[in-house]
Amino acid sequence: MKIATMFSDVVGSFWKKPATVQYPFERVEAPTRLRGKLEWDPEKCTGCSLCSKDCPADAIEIITIDKKAKRFVMQYHMDRCTYCAQCIESCRFSCIEMSDEQWELAATSKVPFEVSYGREEDLAEALAKFALADTVETE
Amino acid sequence: MLSEPITPVEDLLKQAEAILIPWIPEEAIQGLDDGYPLMLNYTDRRIKVTGTGFPDCLDVNVSAEELLTVIQTLLDNDWGYLATITGVDLGVEAGEIEVLYHFCHGTAVVTLSVKVPRENPVVPSICGIIPSASFYERELLEMFGVTITNTPNTDHLFLPDNWPDNTYPLRKDFVMHAN
Amino acid sequence: MMLEMTQKEEKFIIPIGPQHPALKEPGHFEFAVDGELVTDATVRLGYVHRGIEKGAEARNWNQNLYLVERICGICSHIHAFTYARGVERLAEVEVPPRAQAIRVLVAELERIHSHMLWFGVAAHEAGFDTLFMFSWRDRETIMDILEGLTGNRVNYSANVLGGVKFDVTDEHRKTILEAVDFMEKRTKHYLNVVTTDAMFLQRTRGIGVANLQQAHRLGILGPTARASGVKRDVRVDAPYSAYKQFPIKMVVETAGDLEARFVVRLKELFESYRLIREILNNMPEGDLQVKRFPRRIKPGEVISRVEAPRGEVFYYIRSNGGEMPERLKVRTPTMMNMASVLAMAVGHQLADMPMLLVGIDPCFSCNDRGVAICNSKGDHDQWTWERLRQHGIDFYAEKV
Ligand code: SF4
């Protein structure tokens, strides 16, 4: 039996810089595979909705504007997303990607967590439709 | 430290069969000599060939009365250990709850299946033979409402103390409130 | 929190918990004591029961992969692995060998980080904070690798039904091999510390002994069982996935005390290091996933068993031919090991309780737990877990 078996570790550490990083003043670069915020490409989407069916957190809604013309809008509920990347696997047309830069996603309100993706004119139309639906409902 | 060579799963299952033969019905035994028959019928399960085309499970239906004898026979012959007890609600229509006792030995798994009526499910406690089964029995009791005769402890294990009586969450007619 | 004050034959009952960081689930323990000696122990679980088994019946096969991954925050991959393996067998899909190797690689990396985490916490409970800090610093090497390899530190999400999501590149191979060399050096050092340090041995040697018979009777699993001489390891007994190709040796000790549990876990790490090197140097070529995985799975049932860092994980999955499972049963190793703690507690000093509890490697989650000491007059004073831990440390400090 011995005593103070960790002594050399402790003494050795005096000459080393700390193992911790002074975040947020100092940042460690995120690995390229990091699973951050989703990015969606409306050009390739066929509206099959598999991504939204397989999402374990119900974070994706695919809204159809015009099925024939392949016009869709994706409503992404970032606050529900668990960043599991199943949607990427489920999409057969590689419309979805995950960003390795956008991962500091904390916010003080819920607003930034409602993300809509799509072509500009489709988004405008979706918005108009929703506004319409809203008024119809409230009447 | 190398462990002993692994006993092939076929041998383990043959041993289990030999032990359990009094409880295996005739039809299932026929044809056993030339390998294992494929019997994946959902309702009439015997020896199963699983995904890899590899038989590693032996399922035996036993009655609640026979259960203790069968388990005692398995243990007397030193075959495996109790992995867990699973309850399965077969639904309101079938009117039965299936209680599965899984025994593992190497690669092989023997499952004893006891079917009890949904209205009055009763199985004997196996804690007298396997004391560590108490947790599993408590879980079975609170999740499925299966009465376990002579079990040493019937307190809630997972569910809260103020959980309503006669409400068993893993039964099929218990509906979860979404969101 | 309302504390129930019970009195059994002039003995005091000490309730501990439910807030209790030494366990995966917050658990409520009651120790009956006679002076310093524990004479009886009971447990109440379920404070974080999330109804996952029920929830799984309302989700499709893909969604469940992520639900089960969240059963445990430390062995997340193991649960997804067990589930995926079961569902793949049910669907009769053969996973490509490269995917199997990657799954096992991640599983072994996870084992390293899990054992190191446990090691640090156990050291902390023993009052050996230097060891705690250093082992956690070293564990960070593995966490960084897992993050770089899979994209997340905790829920790696490495599996899909029918394969894995990512490949291991040459660059990863290099960093992993370097890290494994470093960890091996450190583990040797730690093994030396736990087997020679006088202060530490005082808290571990000959404490919480479960002999072979007891271990069998209590149904203890995993490293805790192997420390009592039980030769049971699913990776060896029933090799699955890439363990068929890359066999592992079982580490068994016979003493059955806390020290043996430390030694088994640390020695297991060397096996993990060896296996990781072997996998990386002989990585099978081929695809990462099968082309198509069925959305509906034909009726049937399957049992899937995998060795998690804490012992055998047991899944029973039943399909009725639909898009969702009909029944998913999960048995985690801590459930059995918890029962063993209760039996082992009897006859030990109250001061040994923290070490006994961590000895089975339950998961650590919260920070402060309430302990109340009741005496026969009915007044009680609140103890925090910190105080019980300190009690343990002081108790032994006085003895020196
Ligand atoms: S990453 Fe996972 S949780 Fe997030 S949207 Fe995709 S499938 Fe849903």
Ligand code: SF4
């Ligand atoms: S899975 Fe892909 S193609 Fe289908 S709706 Fe989603 S994004 Fe579009």
